Amino acid sequence: MIYRAILGIVCLVTITGCNTSNPNDVGYSNHKIQELCDFSKSFYMSRFNAAELRVALSSPDQMSGEIAEGSSCSYYQPAGAGSAYETYLGNVLLGFGKPQSNDADNAESEKKLTVDGVVVTQEVEKIGNNQDPQKAGRTYVLSAYVDGWYGRMLFVRGDDEGTKAAAPLLVNMIQTLKGSVS
Secondary structure (H helix, E strand, O other), rough: OOOHHHHHHHHHHHHOOOOOOOOOEEEEEEOOHHHHHHHHHHHHEEEEEEEEOOOEOOOOOOOOOOOOOOOEEEEEEEOOOOOOOOOEEHHHHHHHHOOOOHHHHHHHEEEEEEEEOOOEEEEEEEEOOOOOOOOOOOOEEEEEEEOOOOEEEEEEOHHHHHHHHHHHHHHHHHHHHHOEOO
């Protein structure tokens, strides 16, 4: 529970604290948070061979609420699916503004790829000091910016195949769910 609260705060600070657009601009989307969460659900189910997922919001928003700055969905594989504990798989985030990239000290590598004319940045997070590099999976973070809207997709145990599947999904998510600017 504390992890989700911290993740929500980090997501909101990332989106709101680094907005380089006009400070008077406000982004609005008529799409629901449920649509955001459903958009990439099949990616996580397929990627992690999950028969079911638990989706959690990292903010006090309701699934029926409209997408707002920093709306985010986290995906978990329930306990019993090969583990006695619920397993965190990743999250997606959509918001208005163009934040700076993630903390460079946390990224082991970064590369850029282009999907439908949109630049997608892939960052691979470093393995922790106490983790075995042979056993620990990498966390991949993809981010993109389209027409004033920022999207991010994170998945654990990442690899280039995951990026090939996730990057077009991320771009399509932003293009489909973004709103307008006033």
